[in-house]
Amino acid sequence: MKKIEAIIRPEKLNAVRNVLEKAGCPGMMITEIEGHGKQKGLVKQWRGKEYRVELLPKVKIEVVVKDNDVDRIINAISEVAKTGEYGDGKIFIYSIENAVKIRTGEKGEAAI
Secondary structure, three states: OEEEEEEEOHHHHHHHHHHHHHOOOOOOEEEEEEEOOOOOOEEEEEOOEEEEEOOEEEEEEEEEEOHHHHHHHHHHHHHHHOOOOOOOOEEEEEEOOOOEOOOOOOEHHHHO
C-alpha cells in the first residue's frame, strides 16, 4: 500500500476530487495549508505599494491506495492539477506498512 500526498492549488481541488472519485478513490483526506516552494511567495500591489506574500494558500490531498494503482492515480492528479506555472504543487508517495479499519477490524488492503 502507498500513501499519496498531493499539494495543489486551491482552485484545482474540485477537479482533483472528481478525477480521484472516477479513478476509484472514494476516501481521501483534505487539508487547507500554507507554504511556498522555490518561488518564495509572490509580490503583490495594493494602493500603489508593493508587498510580499510569502506563504501561499495550498490544499493537501491524502489518499491510500494499492501498490498497483499508484501510477494511475498520480497521472490522474497531475493531468488535472497542472497549469504549467510555478506553484502547481508536488506529489509525494510513502510506503504504508499496514492499515486497520476501526469499525470492522479489517487489516491491510481490505481496510482501504
